[in-house]
């Protein structure tokens with residue numbers, strides 16, 4: 001399987017994404033913002049459509065769109081803290097609406113491969129971009145780890161202890177946006193948020209510390225992607241769906257094991 | 262004379278059109294143990310948030326350690342435990358140790374490793390609040406009173422001079438309340454930390470504090486309670502006093 005160039009590439013990309021998606025997802029879930037993944041991925045779809053009709057590399061337009069939307073959501077979250085969900089739904093609708101209108105404007109045949117993810121189309125250029133961004137995301141989360149923990153647990157106290165909460169929140173929303181945009185190639189727009197959430201859900205069942213919670217989330221993510229990619233190759237299944245179903249099965253196994261205890 | 266450590270001068274505050282504090286002035290001196298009481302919605306939490314700088318007054322000024330609050334940057338000197346501090350998700354994966362350690366090295370961008378010195382500080386803080394045996398426990402599995410103790414340890418780790426607490430005793434049984442008060446007395450007297458605490462239980466708190474502020478209809482009323490011969494508010498307000506009938 002690994003004798004094929006494209007499989008090697010998808011493994012590299014897959015493992016990077018398997019590490020960043022649950023990492024970012026971990027903080028989102030604990031801050032009760034896990035729907036942001038869904039919202040932003042729909043905005044990413046609009047970005048892809050725009051890229052296709054304007055002949056710009058779709059990953060770039062998707063990153064641009066999701067960053068704008070993420071910053072907008074963060075702004076709304078501060079402004080209407082009681083209506084955070086509403087603002088997410090509004091942005092999601094805007095994304096889907098824009099995507100469908102843009103899709104009807106030009107040649108967007110390739111969009112399906114973005115919806116469900118596709119392995120064969122991963123180019124060298126993409127792999128370099130995804131690797132670079134992936135390293136930046138993981139490195140900065142590691143650097144900000146303690147502050148993010150404090151903010152996730154108790155944002156007010158974090159602010160009072162001198163942590164620049166606003167700036168970090170803004171930066172984190174950008175990380176979320178970029179994670180979603182670069183993950184869509186492998187898992188597909190419709191399934192990204194699952195990869196951000198399912199490994200975390202499984203991890204939360206067994207983790208008894210914050211550090212372990214993050215670690216288990218990543219481990220579950222990586223196992224899902226590796227097993228999913230192998231299965232999808234040998235059984236000729238859609239890669240994104242197989243990855244997500246694998247992580248779902250991992251979650252179910254964890255739940256059953258936990259009940260039996 | 263003792264030093265004024267917190268001063269609120271002619272402060273008004275509204276949420277939109279809803280004016281909740283009107284021209285309020287008060288001061289707190291070093292070493293005080295202050296109680297803040299008042300009915301639901303009388304802006305006790307709002308007053309606390311103004312004093313720690315989470316909210317900005319519409320008019321008037323607030324001083325911490327004689328510095329205007331907007332110039333106050335010495336975050337280590339104050340600790341704050343909010344009213345909803347305990348309302349995090351029970352599943353939240355964090356140990357007591359992680360929660361306490363969060364308050365170390367909050368400044369600067371680059372992280373520092375927690376050294377042995379800090380580990381000892383964590384142990385010491387947990388020891389003071391009598392939670393040292395729970396270091397590895399998941400915070401969500403603790404009782405309400407135990408969580409409050411952990412939050413106090415988290416604040417103590419930075420040697421604060423003032424500790425603000427917003428209704429830390431809601432849902433805590435009498436026995437634990439008594440233990441909690443003896444912990445507060447220790448913090449107040451041994452470490453000379455000024456305590457400011459919101460509570461609903463007038464009867465209990467008036468016996469513990471040396472100053473009592475009562476909020477009602479946007480105004481603050483002050484009762485000075487002599488530490489040596491504490492006056493039971495019940496004597497002042499009559500036997501059947503409860504918060505609602507506590508009028509000025």
Ligand SMILES: Nc1ncnc2c1ncn2[C@@H]1O[C@H](COP(=O)(O)OP(=O)(O)OP(=O)(O)O)[C@@H](O)[C@H]1O
Nearest residue numbers: 276279281299300301302303304305306307308344
């Ligand atoms: N974020 C907010 N936005 C709008 N109004 C608010 C907000 N927070 C509080 N209020 C209003 O301000 C008033 C004072 O609220 P506050 O929470 O300070 O009262 P409290 O004395 O702490 O009450 P409780 O005893 O219930 O904790 C209330 O009428 C409340 O409805």
Ligand SMILES: [Mg+2]
Nearest residue numbers: 305306307344
């Ligand atoms: Mg309150």
